[in-house]
Amino acid sequence: MPLILISGLPCSGKTTLANKLKAKFEKQMRVEVINIEKLGLDRNKCHFDLKSEIQFRGSFKSTVNRALSGNTLVIADGINGIKGFRYELYCSARELGTTFCLLYCTTSPEIVREWNNTREEETKYSSGILDDLIQKFEQPNTENYWDRPLIPIDPNSELDLDQIEKIAVQGKKLRARQATKIHIKRKSNILFEQGKIAQDVLDQIFEVMKTAQSGETFNVICFYTQTKKKFMIKKKASLPKLLRVKKQFTKTIENLNISQPDEYFTLFVDYCQKNI
Numbered sequence: 001m002p003l004i005l006i007s008g009l010p011c012s013g014k015t016t017l018a019n020k021l022k023a024k025f026e027k028q029m030r031v032e033v034i035n036i037e038k039l040g041l042d043r044n045k046c047h048f049d050l051k052s053e054i055q056f057r058g059s060f061k062s063t064v065n066r067a068l069s070g071n072t073l074v075i076a077d078g079i080n081g082i083k084g085f086r087y088e089l090y091c092s093a094r095e096l097g098t099t100f101c102l103l104y105c106t107t108s109p110e111i112v113r114e115w116n117n118t119r120e121e122e123t124k125y126s127s128g129i130l131d132d133l134i135q136k137f138e139q140p141n142t143e144n145y146w147d148r149p150l151i152p153i154d155p156n157s158e159l160d161l162d163q164i165e166k167i168a169v170q171g172k173k174l175r176a177r178q179a180t181k182i183h184i185k186r187k188s189n190i191l192f193e194q195g196k197i198a199q200d201v202l203d204q205i206f207e208v209m210k211t212a213q214s215g216e217t218f219n220v221i222c223f224y225t226q227t228k229k230k231f232m233i234k235k236k237a238s239l240p241k242l243l244r245v246k247k248q249f250t251k252t253i254e255n256l257n258i259s260q261p262d263e264y265f266t267l268f269v270d271y272c273q274k275n276i
């Protein structure tokens with residue numbers, strides 16, 4: 001059954017949107033909204049650090065997959081700000097040959113901060129986590145085929161539920177393709193590829209450090225294919241220290257199912273920024 005994926009900054013009106021969709025569609029079919037509340041989790045704990053984020057994404061995805069295999073319209077209501085993760089959810093819909101669409105709540109960072117301030121204390125994002133999530137958010141982009149069809153939603157404008165129904169429910173079904181299966185690479189290939197990506201990132205960081213003076217901050221830009229991450233490192237580190245960071249990262253993510261090279265790259269660069 002259809003998958004409606006919602007994406008947007010934290011506190012951008014996603015659940016409000018999901019509830020409006022549910023109210024409309026449940027007159028016609030079974031509808032399941034999957035979000036932090038449904039999973040019984042705390043939004044600040046889920047995004048506290050890399051490990052908890054990855055665990056949260058794992059349970060979000062498996063709950064979506066379980067619901068999709070039933071006769072249910074699934075509304076996957078989350079920040080879904082990592083493009084590699086949106087790709088994985090798109091693939092779930094594609095493997096089942098169902099309809100799919102991405103609704104993007106376009107609320108700006110300034111407004112989400114305001115809305116967050118008016119929330120009840122227990123549902124508020126702490127300001128550090130809110131800023132971190134805003135900074136990391138990879139905006140949906142129709143150049144990525146898995147971000148299509150994309151419907152931008154401004155929570156302050158009238159919602160065109162009929163347009164969403166036309167695309168998400170009556171629209172074209174995705175076709176399960178061999179490519180989806182090919183993508184499920186053998187673990188050893190994935191580990192080999194991740195090792196290369198990590199080494200590449202370290203080489204790029206080390207290159208900048210070689211020419212910089214101790215005590216100054218470094219601006220580093222790391223590339224992986226077309227993905228670019230710019231960040232700052234506060235102090236110079238030795239090569240053994242960089243290798244230790246890589247080892248710690250590998251330990252942190254071991255047993256977590258990261259198959260997308262893009263996602264691995266983004267997570268590793270974030271980890272380097274925080275731990276060097």
Ligand SMILES: Nc1ncnc2c1ncn2[C@@H]1O[C@H](COP(=O)(O)OP(=O)(O)OP(=O)(O)O)[C@@H](O)[C@H]1O
Pocket residue numbers: 008009010011012013014015016017036043079115116118119155156
């Ligand atoms: N159009 C709107 N105008 C003003 N406030 C709004 C609007 N939409 C949502 N809000 C407020 O923003 C807060 C967050 O709304 P909502 O739970 O829908 O966002 P969310 O993106 O699902 O949040 P989260 O990232 O925590 O899941 C709520 O307090 C809600 O009242």
